[in-house]
Amino acid sequence: xxxxxxxxxxxxxxxxxxxxxxxxxxxxxxxxxxxxxxxxxxxxxxxxxxxxxxxxxxxxxxxxxxxxxxxxxxxxxxxxxxxxxxxxxxxxxxxxxxxxxxxxxxxxxxxxxxxxxxxxxxxxxxxxxxxxxxxxxxxxxxxxxxxxxxxxxxxxxxxxxxxx
Amino acid sequence: xxxxxxxxxxxxxxxxxxxxxxxxxxxxxxxxxxxxxxxxxxxxxxxxxxxxxxxxxxxxxxxxxxxxxxxxxxxxxxxxxxxxxxxxxxxxxxxxxxxxxxxxxxxxxxxxxxxxxxxxxxxxxxxxxxxxxxxxxxxxxxxxxxxxxxxxxxxxxxxxxxxxxxxxxxxxxxxxxxxxxxxxxxxxxxxxxxxxxxxxxxxxxxxxxxxxxxxxxxxxxxxxxxxxxxxxxxxxxxxxxxxxxxxxxxxxxxxxxxxxxxxxxxxxxxxxxxxxxxxx
Numbered sequence: 001x002x003x004x005x006x007x008x009x010x011x012x013x014x015x016x017x018x019x020x021x022x023x024x025x026x027x028x029x030x031x032x033x034x035x036x037x038x039x040x041x042x043x044x045x046x047x048x049x050x051x052x053x054x055x056x057x058x059x060x061x062x063x064x065x066x067x068x069x070x071x072x073x074x075x076x077x078x079x080x081x082x083x084x085x086x087x088x089x090x091x092x093x094x095x096x097x098x099x100x101x102x103x104x105x106x107x108x109x110x111x112x113x114x115x116x117x118x119x120x121x122x123x124x125x126x127x128x129x130x131x132x133x134x135x136x137x138x139x140x141x142x143x144x145x146x147x148x149x150x151x152x153x154x155x156x157x158x159x160x161x162x163x164x
Numbered sequence: 165x166x167x168x169x170x171x172x173x174x175x176x177x178x179x180x181x182x183x184x185x186x187x188x189x190x191x192x193x194x195x196x197x198x199x200x201x202x203x204x205x206x207x208x209x210x211x212x213x214x215x216x217x218x219x220x221x222x223x224x225x226x227x228x229x230x231x232x233x234x235x236x237x238x239x240x241x242x243x244x245x246x247x248x249x250x251x252x253x254x255x256x257x258x259x260x261x262x263x264x265x266x267x268x269x270x271x272x273x274x275x276x277x278x279x280x281x282x283x284x285x286x287x288x289x290x291x292x293x294x295x296x297x298x299x300x301x302x303x304x305x306x307x308x309x310x311x312x313x314x315x316x317x318x319x320x321x322x323x324x325x326x327x328x329x330x331x332x333x334x335x336x337x338x339x340x341x342x343x344x345x346x347x348x349x350x351x352x353x354x355x356x357x358x359x360x361x362x363x364x365x366x367x368x369x370x371x372x373x374x375x376x377x378x379x380x381x382x383x384x385x386x387x388x389x390x391x392x393x394x395x396x397x398x399x400x401x402x403x404x405x406x407x408x409x410x411x412x413x414x415x416x417x418x419x420x421x422x423x424x425x426x427x428x429x430x431x432x433x434x435x436x437x438x439x440x441x442x443x444x
Binding site: 004006007008009011012038039042043046047048049050104 | 179314317318321322324325326338341342343344345361362365420425426427428429430
């Protein structure tokens with residue numbers, strides 16, 4: 001399920017790319033799965049076709065998508081690894097931010113360690129649903145708009161790209 | 165004077181949105197572009213034709229959906245298509261009937277008996293049947309219910325996917341934010357800002373921070389569109405921010421929780437048009 005929020009500070013093409021990555025990481029989009037042609041997808045999402053084209057181009061550059069000779073975009077081999085790594089980077093960054101905030105609010109170091117240990121000891125339960133994974137990435141994508149943290153950006157900002 | 169020194173350029177293939185309050189000059193601009201009102205001064209060209217001198221050459225290439233379309237209400241859905249096809253290229257009527265079918269309009273219904281949404285769809289079908297290179301819509305979805313608005317958006321997205329150019333004026337900012345590639349803010353007949361959605365993210369930024377002591381002089385950071393104190397934090401919306409000044413602020417002693425984001429269209433709209441003098 002793709003859920004675009006046009007008024008979010010995260011550009012729509014980044015939202016789309018990170019939601020697709022969450023689906024790949026969660027296994028609901030597997031290697032070889034084909035995505036809708038960008039104009040058809042734009043029609044479904046009611047968004048500008050160039051926005052979808054750009055998300056596809058970004059994902060292609062990141063090694064998540066592969067252009068089939070027919071022009072169709074497919075999930076590339078190993079895309080799940082790429083996506084999971086991105087999610088892990090995002091999670092690591094989120095942890096770092098949370099710790100920095102805790103320190104700034106004066107939480108003693110011992111308490112921070114204790115909170116992390118407790119969280120680790122809690123039963124993990126089911127794997128995250130794509131939507132929850134997405135929220136995790138989206139929050140990081142938001143944070144990554146801060147200038148110092150460009151390196152953890154979910155997608156490289158310089159990857160422009162026209163229509164496929 | 166409705167528009168004055170208004171200068172805009174719409175790139176081919178763009179979905180270009182005109183935003184502004186009532187009376188900002190959106191409709192006048194659109195009427196000029198359609199060759200319906202001659203400009204007192206200046207010029208406008210669409211598809212390499214002067215819109216006033218060569219209006220007749222543009223009739224078959226520009227689709228126009230007016231804000232409040234008015235047709236001959238005694239005609240049926242089919243008859244208005246047949247009537248209009250007399251001014252259009254071959255195949256117009258077939259395309260029109262395909263569109264009315266897609267929009268679930270009964271070709272035998274009299275226009276006067278249609279609901280507001282159905283009436284608007286006739287207007288859209290008449291414009292799209294031209295197979296236009298440029299589609300111009302003036303507040304096309306105002307007063308229409310959600311489902312009809314989505315159909316309008318869908319038609320626009322489809323046309324944009326074919327590389328056609330779309331110019332739309334609207335008050336539905338959320339819709340514009342979804343589909344537009346470019347946006348221009350108008351006030352009092354002038355363009356306050358025109359940019360692609362990407363450029364806009366860099367040209368207008370929102371900075372938030374908590375400051376011990378008095379907040380910094382915002383005017384040193386860029387053109388201040390709006391400055392607010394929200395609880396303990398300070399927020400400013402800047403146009404053309406000064407990168408070095410922002411970096412300096414971020415690292416300044418007594419400044420914490422520095423956050424810099426791209427405001428949404430609605431926020432940019434309010435910041436730009438909420439200014440008393442109406443100038444950028």
